[in-house]
Structures are given as structure tokens and as C-alpha cells.
Amino acid sequence: MDLITPLELSSLEPVGQGAQKLVFRHPDDPRVLVKVVNPRFIDRRDRKDRFYQKRRRIGHHRAFAREMTEHLVSRARTPGRLAPCRHMQNILGVVDTDMGAALLVEAVLDEQGNLAPTLRDLVDVGRLGQREERALETFLDWALNSRVLINDLSADNLAWHPDGHFVMIDGLGDRAGIPIRAVSPRLNRLYKRKKIRQLREEIGRKEQPTGIGKAIAVALAIIVALLALLATQMELLLE
């Protein structure tokens, strides 16, 4: 694979797109995706915010920088490991293309080699079964308890890996001007709790009881069972 010559993407059809990026399959390796900033997003932003754009050092590549930082953070925590955490999209590098700088990432593919469905796709076609729900809880548990920074935990940003786990393919990092969450795990957790609640609302799932919530639910169930037992004993006594 030639890593130096800029990739030609403008003649290709994107395989995915969101509000900010166009996503292409790598012309030489279908396991790799190439993400560029959507030119329409750049136009819109520049018209809206001329003053700000001129003074921003990183410009429209801010989203890439956020993703890269989280990727490097996850690697820094596990030096020597070959790939970052399974719940995060694997980033392979930055390359030049005829549509500007692009992020090279590992594609999450389904068993047929097509782009894996997102959590939103699974919900829309009614494919969020027990296995997927369990995997979602595992993912959310990781998201809450790891030090990772998250800004957009929407259902479009979680891809379903055929091995049975969810991968965050976008939305990592901190959008805040002053990065307080990066230095305060407590605030980070609080913020992520909110994001998790919003995701559950988005896909129409109820909040899972927390540790305390679960304990209360178990205690209530025991009390109800004891009362029922007492009632039957009373009945027997009165007979």
C-alpha cells in the first residue's frame, strides 16, 4: 500500500456520513475507513463563524484531534498492547487525500464484510435482543468507569461488532474550552452518567438500577415476600 501519495477520494461514493464527516472505504484495503471532514460542514461553519475560524489553530480537524487524544490516552494506560480497548475504534493514522487531511481507522465490519450496523440500526429494525442488550450494559459500564472522555454518546456512534460487543466509532474526547473533565474523574463520571441516561432515553430503554437502586429493589422484594408469608400464616392461624 502506498502511504505517501495522497488518496483520491472525491471520485468515490462515501459509505457513511454523519453531521461532520464523510466516510470512505480505503481504495486498497476494505478493512480500513478513511474519514474526511465533509466540505459542506466546512462551508457552513466558515459562514457562521468567520471570526472564530480564523483564530482557531486546529480549524476543522478538531474532532480528529479529540479522537486521537483519547486513542493515545488509552494506549498510554496499557503500554505494549497492540490495539486500544475493544470498545474504542482503532485509529491507524492521518493521511493526505484530495479532500484534505483524513483519519485512517479500522472498520467495524459485519460477518459479510459490510459496515457493521450501529446501535441505532439495531433499534430501528428491532434487532436489539438480549445478547445485544447485555453487550450494551457491558459497554456502558466500561464507558462510565474508564477515564475515557466522551462528548457524543448517540446511538449512531456505537457499532455492533459481530463478536458481540459495541465499539465507539465517534464522539470521544472533550468539547469543552476548559478541559475540567480531563483532570476531574468525578466530574467526568457525572457527565457520562448524564450521557448514558440520554442514550437510554434515545433508544427507549429504562435506566438500569444502580448498586443502591438494586439493593433497594432486592430489599423491597424480600419485604413483600415476608409480608405475603406472614399473611398466609395469619390466615392459617385464624382458620
Ligand SMILES: Nc1ncnc2c1ncn2[C@@H]1O[C@H](COP(=O)(O)OP(=O)(O)OP(=O)(O)O)[C@@H](O)[C@H]1O
Ligand atoms: N470504524 C467504523 N466502523 C464501521 N462504521 C463506521 C466506522 N466509523 C464510521 N462508521 C460509519 O459512518 C457513519 C459516520 O461516521 P462518524 O460518526 O465518524 O461521522 P460524523 O459525521 O462525525 O457523525 P456525527 O453525525 O455523529 O457527527 C457512522 O454512523 C457509521 O455508520
Ligand SMILES: [Mg+2]
Ligand atoms: Mg457520528
